[in-house]
Structures are given as C-alpha cells and as structure tokens.
Amino acid sequence: MVRPSRLSPLGFADDAKPICYVNGKRYSLPLGRGEATLLQWLRESGLTGTKLGCGEGGCGACTVMLSHWEGGRVQHRAVNACLCPLYAAEGVHVVTVEGIGSVRDGLHPVQAALANSHGSQCGFCTPGFVMSMYSLLRGVAAEGREAPSEEEIEECLAGNLCRCTGYRPILDAFKVFAKADAAAYTAEAIAAARGMAAAAAAENSSTPAAAASNGTPATDGTAAAAAAANGKMVCPSSGLPCDCGGGVTKAADAAGANGAAAESSSSSKAADGTCCGGGCCAAKANGAAAAAAADVKPSSEPIFPKELKGRRPAALRLSGPLCTWYRPTTLEQLLTLKAAHNDLKLVGGNSEVGIELKFKDAGYRHMAAVTHVPELSQIKVTDRGIEVGAGVTLTRLQELLLQQAAKQPPHKTRGFAAAAEQLRWFAGRQIRNTGTLGGNIATASPISDLNPLWMAFGVVFRLASQGRRVREVPASKFFLGYRQVDMAPWELLLSVRIPFTGPTEFAKEFKQAPRRDDDIAIVNAGMRVRLEQRPAAEGSEEQAWLVADVGIAYGGVAPKTIMAEKAMAALRGQPWNKATLDAALVALREDVNVAPTAPGGRGEYRNSLAASFLFKFYVHVCLAMEAAHPDSFKPQLPAGYASAAAPYHRPPVRGVQFHHEVPQATDGSAEVGKDYRHMSADLQVSGQAQYTDDVPLPPNTLHAAFVTSSKPHAKLLKVDAAAALRLPGVVGFYSAKDVPGDNMIGPIMHDEEVFATDTVTCVGQVIGVVVAETEPAARRGAKAVKVDYEDLPALISIDDAIAAGSFYEQYGNSLETGDLEAGFAAADHVLEGTLKLGGQEHFYLEPNGCIVLPTEDDEYTLISSTQAPTKHQIYVASTLGVPMHKLVCKTKRIGGGFGGKETRSIFIHCAAAVPAYHLRRPVKAILDRDEDMQMTGTRHPFQASYKVGFTNDGRVTALHMDLYSNAGNSWDLSSAVMDRALMHSDCVYKFPAQRVVGHMCRTNIASNTAFRGFGGPQGLIAAEMVMERVARHLSKCPLLVRQPHLYKEGDVTHFGMVMEGCQVIPCWEGAIESAGGWQQRREAVDAFNQQRREAVDAFNQQHRWRKRGLALTPTKFGIAFTKVTYNQGGALVHVYTDGTALVTHGGVEMGQGLHTKMAQVAAHELGVPVSKVFIAETSTDKVPNSSPTAGSASTDLYGMAVLDACRQINERLKPYRAQAAEKGWSFAQMATQAYMDRVDLSAHGFYATPEVTGFGGPRPFNYFVFGAAVSEVELDVLTGDWQLLRSDIVMDVGNPINPAIDIGQIEGGFVQGMGWLCLEEMVWGDKAHPWVRPGHLFTKGPGTYKIPTANDVPIDFRVKLLTNTPNPRAVHSSKAVGEPPFHLGSSAFFALKDAVYAARDAAGLSGWFQLDAPATPEKLRLACGDELAAPYLEGKEEGWRPLMSC
C-alpha cells in the first residue's frame, strides 16, 4: 500500500513505496526507475519465463496478465510487458507464465493443452501464447461466461508471433477451450473452465468462504477430476472415465505406451474400444494421447490479492536520476503538472512513448500516467452520440461501441460499427488492452487507423487546460502537419464526442496493410455520406437521392491524415450514381497523389487504394440503399459488383493430419515411429526452458553493446570513445587494436573482420564494443562513441552490382546437361525474362546472444544461441589466440535458428569475447531485435534471367538460366547457397537440355547467409516460374504442361544424379487426390480440374471484385551437405546404474525436435522407455568437431551416431541381456550388474554418410525428399488483400521417427515458405527506396517486417505423409524433413497469381504477366489491371513492375 505520509501540495506522496503482486507474491517496486519497463524488472527479478523477442510490442513473447480492481470487480487483461512502464504495475497483480503452472507442481490446463498438441517447437514464443490464452479465459470467466468462442480465441492470438509451428497446432490446442466441438473437448478444457470459474467467483466475492478457496486446487468430485486424480483415462470429449484408449491420464508413461494409432486423422474415430461416446480418437490423433502427458493442474489459479481489492490508488511521484514518474489521480493534478512542466510527457498505454524511448533515443525527464484520472475514463451517452474520455483503452472503446450498436437502432450506430470494426484490425489484443484513444489521437500519426474515421464522421475533440474552459475542435481541423496538432503544450485531450448517424447516413471504415492482423496501415480511410431525396436537377420533377453531407478522410497518403476535399466537393449535392462516382474518382486524384518514391514508397498502390476505397464505399452505400429504399433507390450495380463490398469473413482454422505411426517392433518396446511430443514441451509451456538470455549470471558480469557502422561503405577516419568512457557504469571500449589473436574470420573465405579496421562495408558492421555494468549503460555508451567517416560509393541491390560488375569473382560454378543449341533450335517458341525474389529475414523469436565466461588460465566457456557450436569455438578461439581445447561452446537450446545462427552470429561472439579476455570478467551480449535484423543477414535475394525454348504442346526443349544472388559484404556461405540453388533449378522436371550459371554479387549490405532451404527454394521457384510462363504463353493448363516433365525412377538430373526411390509422381498424385480426387495418372488432373478448377471458375464468374485462384506445386529436395566433410556426426551415450541414459550429440535443439528424435532412437536401441533418456545440451567438449545443425541432415547424422554408440553398449551388455531375460532384471539391474563387473557403459558413436561426392560429383546428395501441395486463395481485386482458403500437402518422409514432429516441420516450413513468397518484404535504403537512409534496413522489427500470423495460415490445412516409402539411406528408414516442405509455400504464390489472371481476364487483359516475389498486396493489386487501377499506371512502360529491394 502506498503510504501518503508526506504529501506535496498537489497531493503526491513523496516517499511512496510502490508495490505490486506477482503471481500472488507481494513485491516492493524498485525506486528511481521511471524509465524502466515491467519486462526489464521481471527478468531482473529472475522471472525469465516472460521473453524479450522484440521490445516493441510486435511479437507477444513478453505477454503477461495484469489484473486490477475496477468497478467493484477484478479486471484481467493481457499486455506486452516490454511496453508496460514498470510503475504502471503499481497496485496491480501481475501474472506471468511461471505463476500458473510448472512441471513440478503440475501444468495449468492451458499449458498442458499446448504441450500435448505439439504446439511448441523452439518454445520461445510459447509463454506468450500461453499468457494470451490464459488472460482470455480469465477475462471470460470474470464476465461470467462459460467459454470464449473459437473466433475470440484466434483473435486473442493476433498479437503473438510464432516462427516455427505454422500456428495450426497452437490453434488446435486452444480451440478446446471454446468447447464448441465435442470431439475436441478435453480434460484440459474442463479443468480450466472449472478453475477459472472458481477463481472468478473467489476474486469477485468478499465472503470468507470464497476467499478460503483461493489458491486451493479444486477437488470438485466430478468424474473427470476423480478419474484424472486416479490416473484413469478421461474422455477428452465427455470428461468421463473411458477405456477406449484415447483419453488423458495422470500417469506420465501410461499414455505414451498407448500411442500406436492406425492411420488416422484428427477427425477420425477409433474402430474399437468401449468408447463413452466422446471424442477420444480425435485427441489421440492430435497426439494428446500418444504424448507422455505431464500432470495437468486441475484448477488452481493465482487469485487476485486481498490487499489490492477495493484499494484506492494514491497519487504518486516517483523520482529518479533519468525520469520522475507521476501518477495523478485528479484532473486538477494532471493539469497543474502540465502547466508546471513544459516537458511533461503524458503516458497512456505507452505504445507510442515506449517506442520513442527505446528506438528513437527519446528521454523524458517527467512522465505522467493518464490512467488514474477519472475524468479521462468517463463515458457519457447523450441523445446526439457518445462522449468518451481520452484515457479509455481501445479494448474498452471497442466494447462500448459494440454495446451501443446493440442497444440503439442500427442506423444510429453505423459510425460506431465502423469504428468497432476498424479496432478489430488495430494492433493486437495486448496493445489494444493498454493503448488509449487519446494516445492515438495525440500521436497524430499519418497512418492512425482511427483519425480518418473521426475526421469523416464529424467527431469533436475536447481539450482541457488549467484555468481555461474546455476547448472544442472538430477532428477535421485538428491535424495540422506531420505529428502536429491544434493542441497547446499546456492542453491535453480530455474527451472525444462521436455523433450518431441519421437514417440515410452511412459510414464505413477502410484499412489496407501488408498483413491483415496486427499491422500498421499502408492506407486507411473513413467515409460518411448522408443522402436526401430531392429533385434531381433544378426544375426537375424526378426525385433522386442526392448527397446532402459527406466526409471522406484518408490516412497514409500525406504527412498527416487528410480530408479529400476535392472528391467531397464532387459528391456534394449530386445524385448517388456511377456518374457522380466517376467524377469523384477524378477529383480524388487531386486530393491523393503520392509520388512513387515519397516516404513510405508504394506511390501507385497508395493512390489506387484511395480510389478502391471510394469505389467500395459507393458499392456499400448502393447495397444498403437498395435494401432500405427499394422503391426509390434504383439499383445501379452490374452483376458481380456486390463483391466489392463483401465483408471480410474468416472461419476458424481446421487442420487434418494423416499419417501412419510406424513402431518398429511388435513387442511394445518400440520407441521409434511414435508421436512423442517435444522433450522440452513442458518446460517451454511453463516458461522454465532456459535460453541464453535466461541463464543466471555470475555477479561480476559485464554487458556488451556494439558500436556499428551507420554507413554502407566508408573509410573510418576517427573512432572516439572518450565520451562513452565518461558515462556512469561504462567500463571499457574495445576495437580491432585490442584483438589478441586474429581479427579475420569467415567460414569459407577469411574475408571478414571481427572489428572493422580502415573501411566499413555495410551498415551494422561492428566497429567496436562497449562494456558496462548494466545493459542500459552499455547501450548508452555505445551511442556515445563518435565515429567519423568518409563516404565511398555503395552498391545495395543486385542491379547495382550487375551495373558495376561487382561480383565475388572466385565463384564460377555452373551446371550443364544436354545440347542447348539443338534444344533452342528445336523449339517452337523461345522466351526470355527476369524474375526477382526478395530476401527473407529469419525472424527467429530469440535474438542472437552469448555469454563469454573466462575461467582460470585463459579457459573460456561460451554459452551461445548458435546452431553451430564448433564454428563458434573455432573463431572465438582464433580471435582470442587460445587453443580450441581451452574454449568450450555450450548450447542448451535456441529459440529458432533457420540458418541465421550458423555463421552470422560468429562475429558477435568474437567481439564480445575480446573484453572478456582483457578484463577477465564474464561478458554478456544479446542483440536487440533491430540490431539483429540489421547486422546478421538474411536469405539471399535472387534474380534469375532465363531463356526457355519449348514446343507448341508445352515440352521444354532447352533452358538457360543465370542466377544472381545478393551475397552482401562478405563471402560467408554464399557459394554453398548458390551451389544448392543451381542444383535445385530443375525443381522436379526433367529438361532435355539445361544450363544454369551462378553469380554472387558483392554489395554493401550485411552478408547474406543460410536460411531454411539454403538456396534450394530460390532454384526451385525459378524453375516453377519458367514452367508457369510456358503454360500461360500457350494458354494451357499449368498442370498438364508440368506433368510430362516430372522426374521418374532412373532419370538423371542436370547435375548427373540418378533418381532413386523417386516419389515425385506419388506426391503429385497424392496432392491431387487429397485436394480433389482422381483415378489414374492421366485422369488425375482432369478430375481435379473438374472438381476444384470448375468451382473456382464458377466463383470467379459470379464475383467481379473477388477472385479465387488454385495451384499445385511439387518439390524435391536434396539431403546432404554439399561440403563432403560436414557429412559426419558424433554422439556420446552414457548408461547409468539406475537404468537411465544421458545422450549428447553434435546437433543443436532449435525447435525441430532433434533431441526428441535422438532420445527415441537411443531408447529404442537400448530397449528402455524414452522417458529414461535425457539430452542435456550440445557442448564441444562432449562431442567435438561437429557440423552445423543445418541442411536438414542432423537426424540422419546424429541418429546414426547415436545408434552406433548404443550398439556398442548393447554389444557389451549382451551377456547381461541373456541373464536379464532369465532373472527378470530390469534394465537398471542389468546396467548395475554390468557396472559391478567393470563393463564400460559409455560409448562414442560416429557416422559418416557414405558415397556422397559434394557439388560437381555424381552424388552430391544422399537422397531426395519429395512433396507436393495444392493451395486455393481468395483475392480482393481492389486492394490485393487475400486469404488462403485451403492447402493440401503430401510429403514423402520415409518411415518417420516421430510423425507428429515431422508434421510440425511440414506445417511450419510451409507457412514460412508462404511468408517468403507472399508476405515478407524487406525494404532497404536503395535506389528504389530513397526515403530510407542509404544501406539501412527499413524493415527491422515486427512493426515493419511482417511474418505470417495465425490469421494467415490455410483455413483448411491438410497434411498427409506418404505411407510405405521406407528410405534405405537414413536412420530407421526415415527421411529429413526440416527444409524440404519450405518450397511448398509457393503453391500459395501461384494460386494468387492464378487469381490475378482471373481478375485480368475480367478486365480484358490476357496472357502471361510478371509477378515478382514476395507477392505483396501492392504487386497483386496493381497487376489486376482494371479501370480503377489504370489511371495510376498511366505512362508506365510495358512490363513495369512495382519497386522492390532485391
């Protein structure tokens, strides 16, 4: 409780002792930390379950629940702890992931559901998902509702990103809490509902009885609880005891032993068993039953602390060295503060201020929370509308608008409904839960989603100041310029008056962003019109509906939100018809005229969106008038035009997975082939899984921050660290001159400097490192280092490099087969073209980081987030000049890698090691998200120039390709990436003659690097784009053109490898079968076309402004490192006398389930349950000289190595096994006996892949993995917005070691591939984007770089594994699965292109068109070529394509 013992005249407590509760425990908040966030403090306090993924509110990894007392009851809300000011938690109950369940005490039902459904892979995002879901359930229970809807569940996850899973398993896991589907209604849902309800009752009651039940696990005597408590099976559907084998038990191993299911889908039913009639089988197929389920904590919830109930918050003043934090509790206090401090920064939800503090170097000495001022939270309903306090949160505002829409006659609340809908797409739930109405308005962002609505809807802003009357300003006059408003420094926004609409008044919201969920608009708009029936023209008798009043406002088209005055003038007084619309559209071109290279770019698109929105509004009003006034309003819309105004609808995601568990023993001992969930799942869902940033630090640890280049290419004239060294807490600055060993590094070529010496060659290159006692001090120090440069010419794009002839000349690889000249001569057609493929940021949720721990005599331990510990050992040792045997690199797990943590993390480790060496103190370096994205490289952007010859019937006779990659400022792995691109440029097609030549461009961006697929996807899609062009050129079915080219058994690829075990056609046919039905190969495509194609065509016929598209893409992916040396792996297996085994191998667990599979292999071989095998970490002192965990090859390599080690131990145990059988010994007894007899129970295993030759030889790959996918999309022609309606994937993964994990990789890979090609756009400061600083990456955080969200995954998502395709060339006949599915995301790309063809067809355009990747809404919309877009493309040359960084 704050003790107001010494009050200032204003009533602020001077010696306040701020408190909060965390997970039911009382804490005193530290003083003097006004600038700190809740996340910083939680993590400093050891609660590291809450993760730092981005620090800007964009990833949700830091989600916690805040509960406070308001309106006589407890309110719960999910918030981003990274944006929540520490002192905003004063008097609040903070619930973190640790507070709701743990492995030891039992998982909370939400945690258990996620773990059981394979919903965590790397696990870094997982606590955030758990807390979003948990907060929703608590909120629903507090409202007295039984369950949220499935839509609510998906919506509450919009602010949480996952880069691994593809979301489907997460959605499946949480869907059960909606209890909408009996087949998915699990014990977890039952337990959670009971717990939440009990907690809600207890929290909101003050009776002793209810309070006494706080925190006590419910033993409610229900059948479900009793059964669970007794370890009996519980039907997931009915919650009743049941013996049909599909339920959840408390006993850890019992359910696991129960796991072998026949081929099944998540909607299938078991064939036998005394089923209680529930949905056991569905849960079983989901992996819930087969998993080794941990205890589910039935219903214990952290209860709102008694002390906080009914507590009246006091006015606070908390002063500190950097900032004084005020929390006024009256308007008078706030206005007095405002008058007293010119520099007072008001803070609502901190979602703007927090960003300014972190990323824009803002510092505010006085900050005042507006959250506790009652006048700012007031809501008044009058007969003219509503008045909403400026401090009302966006969530509350949305609720209020919807409540009013439900209460009032519908016509009165059209503006409210529009604003509520706009809020649905405003940020994620966490931001809306704290962000305020006033904060949004006062920020005056030109892309605010709400301000255009307020301006168009005639809203009035009310401003308060001390000693003056409240001033009212119409919203349409409030915004003066870029982030300038009509508000004096002494004023604040008090409230907002939103009027009702009249009976013939219509209002609508519009927003188009790169991504639908949680994204900032490219263009948005608010539109309102009031029609009146009057004589159409002077003297005319005819009555027409004329525009009596109109408001049209746009965001995203100028430095401020604007009213479209010219367009409004063209509408005023005119009849609501097509002629008026046309005139308004012409006038609009004067209002909205964004130059192509204006800040934000995309000029043509933004202009066309403005027109599209107006057109949509016109259609919307026509439809509404036709319905409301059928007698007097003449229908004016041509057939199919209603689709322009079709409301967005997205049903909940449904997933089906078909697979076959293949236990490889019949005696029940098999552990391989089963659906075990991720070994760390329980730790991940409970926040206990430790990542590098979570490791407890020794007391004398220093923190590092990097001084990096702000120039893409420049001479370093002077580096002056004097000012930095004077700052409190800063301990030292280190640069190239301080490197004790070798300053040169590089995995293939030694062409990189750890610290730049004379010249910098990219923005973000490390010049030096500052170390300090705290991380903020280190960052302040790094910013204070002054660097003088002399600019040199910089090359950013592939085009720049080609023009300047800037290549890595030592690379000269190419491949050629067949007679190209003859092929071109035999062709009926020869076409040439160039396609562009953008880069892709890895966006692993855990940024790169390390801790360097010096121990005695120049020994070092490196705790690292790398996927290549040995490489890091090598280069850190060489930088420090110490032998490798004195430096151990350890990696427990990493929060995603995808190739980005193989080599591009090396320089960070090396740089951090230098101060550790000199100071002999531990040094920790964790990159911020924006630093990581700027510094560490991405998937290589590619350009492919091609020449293809083909016959009239679509047979390719010759194909030449030049592949150009943007390698960046160093060689890194670019040659190996290009080699793989060359070898995949045939996709699955046998071309009689093919030549492909690789060129690595040297540019001044951060060196690009490995990324899932490692160049393969770039080669694969280049071939697909060529095939698509051939088909479209000939107006033939793309499938029928592709089909005759498909590889068959025995075919030889263009690099000379014979196709063995070729599954191209089974996957192709399997995908067609899954998606549409077929009989025989030839007929397959016809049947598919009949079923799916005809349905798509019929839809397109009926809808002018929405088009569907359909596409199938196949894949083949070669498995093996093309550097032969890397095709080796080691493992170390220890068996202990208690019968457990500790396995260590050279691979890193990064979410792909490698450790789980290795444990299965070891358990299977040793004949013990998988629960007896543990894998602690990857460490270079246990298994030396390991290859990077990359290339999908780790299961193959380490699986065989583990097998080898186990077999050695088994060999030594042979005599004891014989005795064990006789004497009934357990494995532990057998091991003990062997130990007593001095038998070595430890073995090192090793494997080297036989026969592989590397690039240039006849077997560069050990084998191929095959797959195919069919996708269907729906495109909004007017905006480029789209939805992925359905995807069917078929993959050949041999006999999977763990089918559930493989399916997780397939779904995750598919969604990531789809993201690369359809969503994720990188924007560099290059010629195409002069508004970005040269060489700087604009898209360096989740705010600007958009990976898929749960809203982007296929609504109907089906995955099938081919059965009976054992692979003789890998462990247990399995196949690698990490990278191969990635390319299948291209089916969405080609489906989108197919939809654009339909739109072009409707616009009278025919023939092939170029679509570069990513197929952003901008590219899609501008390609549709209709009359609304045409004016904005006037004067463009034939073949014009939107600008992109490449």
Ligand SMILES: Cc1cc2nc3c(=O)[nH]c(=O)nc-3n(C[C@H](O)[C@H](O)[C@H](O)COP(=O)(O)OP(=O)(O)OC[C@H]3O[C@@H](n4cnc5c(N)ncnc54)[C@H](O)[C@@H]3O)c2cc1C
């Ligand atoms: C991840 C993320 C996603 C976002 N998505 C969207 C989006 O989709 N659409 C969109 O429009 N915006 C978006 N934003 C921007 C932001 O969230 C909103 O503008 C939000 O409404 C700001 O409210 P706040 O209370 O958090 O503002 P704060 O950061 O607390 O304050 C913002 C500014 O307003 C001032 N201020 C606050 N209250 C008052 C008052 N009563 N009187 C005068 N000045 C005041 C503050 O001093 C400050 O200058 C997003 C931000 C983030 C971080």
Ligand code: FES
């Ligand atoms: S870390 Fe807070 S949202 Fe990303």
Ligand code: FES
């Ligand atoms: S499991 Fe979600 S980011 Fe890795």
